[in-house]
Amino acid sequence: MVKTWDQLEVVQPTVLKMIKNSIQKHRVAHAYLLEGIRGTSKKDIALLYTKALFCESPMSGYKPCEACSNCKRINHGNHPDVHIVEPDGQSIKVEQIRNLQAEFSKKGVESLKKVYILAHADKMSVSASNSLLKFLEEPSSQTTAFLLTEQPQKILPTILSRCQVLTFQPLSPHAMVEQLIENGVDPIKAPLLAQLTNSLEDALSLNGDDWFAQAQKVVVKLYEVLKKNPLEAMIMLQGDWFPHFKEKEQINRGLDLLLLIFKDLLYIQLDKQEQIVYLEDSERLKQFALQASRRRLTDQMSAILEAKKKLAANMNPQLMMEQLVLKLQEGSSFV
Helix, strand or coil: CCCCHHHHHHHCHHHHHHHHHHHHCCCCCCEEEEECCCCCCHHHHHHHHHHHHHCCCCECCCECCCCCHHHHHHHHCCCCCEEEECCECCEECHHHHHHHHHHHHCCCCCCCCEEEEECCHHHECHHHHHHHHHHHHCCCCCEEEEEEECCHHHCCHHHHCCCEEEECCCCCHHHHHHHHHHCCCCCCCHHHHHHHCCCHHHHHHHHCCHHHHHHHHHHHHHHHHHCCCHHHHHHHHHHHHHHHCCCHHHHHHHHHHHHHHHHHHHHHHCCCHHHCCCHHHHHHHHHHHHCCCHHHHHHHHHHHHHHHHHHHCCCCHHHHHHHHHHHHCCCCCCC
């Protein structure tokens, strides 16, 4: 899916402003480090910048037209002077960097310009990093490098010192909701997805995931059962929760979903209806909120956060969930 300048400006306005200034003032750096968490459009913007450098008819002097031969070929991944390097298995290997250097020692196929994009640059092997460093120390005048990473601390300081750093901010939940709706997600479902991840790609994947759809139902059912006696809640854990939430990552996702229910109850009490994310269950939650005390809700949210810490520390998941259910039921009622 091609991302235009206007689309990406909504997501990363600060980064796009810096790129615009660089192009207009003819101060394009030899190397850029694009750093930020997963899903912040680093690769999309690296490709957008690349198109701006190669575009035959840039709009306003800096926006790629998306219609010329160069823009189209970059979008299709077949421009001869644009090279993307991805990890080979678990790492980017020295042979990949050497092949890149060999390619760049040749004259550009169509011009002197050449661009290379290193995805997951933090996964370079030590020898690959050293080889890239030599490459960066002797850049040709029209070569531009984009190093993409979620973990800049894992990149050699000597490489970092040769790059202009562009820091990508996580999408705000509001911006994420807008992006999800633009991509065809039901407006009723978008707010919940936006609270679970900063990655548009991950959110869209969750939206089409049958496991995730069922997970929401299991979590809401657990909340409803929690208001009854402890035995029913334990039976529900055995019959519904454990069979569905098997892996550590799935359990963590379930705890996040449970936490959002309690947050919604608190928002309802604080009359912040616009912040509710369980929109499909909002009427039921409004009834539940009438039965809950504010202090109790904050205690219950703290218990869920503590359970997440225990899970991260590799506590037995079954024991952790049983302890959490008992903690959430303390006081014999939810009031």
